[in-house]
Amino acid sequence: MRIAINGFGRIGRTILRQILTRTDCAGIEVASINDIAPLDTCAYLFRYDSVFGPFQDAVTAGPGRLGVGDRAIPFTSKHDLGALDLSGVDVVLECTGTVGTREGAARGLSAGARNVLISGPCDAAERTLVIGANEDTLGDARIVSNASCTTNALAPLLRAIHDDRGIARGHTTTIHCYTGSQPMVDAPRGDLARSRAGALSMVPTTSSATRLVGRVLPALEGRITGAAVRVPVASVSAIDAVLTLERPLEGDPKDLLRRIATASPVIGAIDDPCVSSDLRARPESLVIALPETLSADPHQVRVFGWYDNEWGFSARMIDMARAMAAR
Template sequence: MTVRVAINGFGRIGRTVLRAWATRGLWPGIEIVAVNDIASAEDCAYLFEYDSVFGPFPGRVELRPGALAVDGRVLRLTRAADISTLDLADIDVVMECTGKADTVEMSGRGLAAGARRVLISGPSEAAEFTVVLGANDEGLGPDFRVVSNASCTTNALAPLLRVLDGALGVDSGWMTTIHCYTGSQPTVDAPRGDPARSRAAALSMVPTTSSAQRLLDRVLPQLAGRVMGAAVRVPVASVSAVDLTVTTRAAADAAEVNAILRGAAGNVIGWTDRPLVSSDLRARGESIVMALPETVRTPGGTLRVFGWYDNEWGFSNRMLDVALRMGGFRDGP
């Protein structure tokens, strides 16, 4: 069985999804067959081939009439402002990567075009289910046609908290995400509503909010109200970090906690025991990579853990994982 995928919105996540799929070879069950974006075909091809964060694409990128060819794979390329005007009857999953799927009408346009399911690359109140692999993915089923993949920070934080809660019992906690700047911030001072978010992204550390706190209550309702958090946007282009402190019902020293984290390792949670910096984690595919030397249990009993995450690459890998899962539901609506 092959899951046929269309990408709607060829921005940071849409392009990174295609790059990960085309270069990693980890999703033989997925075939990306279409890309839709309002930008010109020339812009789409150029920005995919040359990326300031991940470098040049290590293969061949060609424009053909109505198509983008990536290492010989031919994807139809369209410029519809409204994806519902396209014929997507051959598509199993639309990856909705425009960042605008906040309403039922917008999120459902892929369905209106004939696709079977929609996966939104961010938080959305219009989604029927918000999924985070490693946290609540057992709840993902065939009845959900419009699914949100949550946020990059939620994908990093929620699996970590589920592991810690399962092993030690989390009573309360505080998370700070040290987050690279994003396209929502200006390159020079300019109005953005929040005064701090109005400042030039590459020149200052900017304290702000994180959607992960709100999404965490939805993804892990057993921890609702127990873990709060905030963000500090920092002047780096890629790779972010979660700095988490929790109080737990069971006692465990740093070595015991690190053993728990090692035992949870897989494609969602990774770990390193080396003294790495953020640029060393670029293009890591896990949702979070725990920095084990940073684990501390204070004399008062507070546990502190620290993990890196490539907020674009890791999240895009999870988009592909979830799309494969959704496309496998052949008995749903």
């Protein structure tokens, strides 16, 4: 599979880290990287990462290329996706976070790529897909949104529980690390609470996953409410879901969650009492914290789970790109 990465920010760099270090990614060729930031800066930020640590191979910047070990990856700095040469590229990973229209996304196709995969919610995409929830509806879509990191954590869990017990209704609270959308010091933002310094306070806000769950899982449209709290940690987030079930639990609710984790390719489970930093760089979309499971009665269950919102989401970008390229 040949891919191109458009946008070399947190997700773009994490995708490249995984492609270069995971043995199961040996067959993926990175045809090109595009970012409007200076190449020297992009090389530096790939070499030194405050969350995942220094990259263990040599990273260099040369004329029009990013050198990583013995690889020389072509690097361009164009503002327009349509101006790139994507001939022979199976999937361009659109990781700029700026594409909001079908016309903008389709410029990746006109540049020569067979498919465009967008690393976030995008109403202009033909499909919004989540591995473990609705990837079977890919069909012939060529412009796909990989939804959000929280939707990737939540939707596979909801799908599995709904298939087994049925979900009548539920509420989920996302406990999310701060991101680049928040300021380091108090500064104006559209959301007044999110105008406050992200590393100093817990900030109540909204979550796009509340809206996207209904799009990914139409059977649960209108049944799940949600909110979020941004917290002063740099990586690893969590979901705290309380669900009312249509059919009662049978026995220990942990048994159901263990079965779900065993059967799912993207959900894990832990029995140890872990904290967020213990889950850094875990590839699963969600890791259920079994000791946190609660049940007030057989028709209700509380599920708490961790997810590395950068590493796990980037792993799903690779999985989805594979699915798109394999058609």
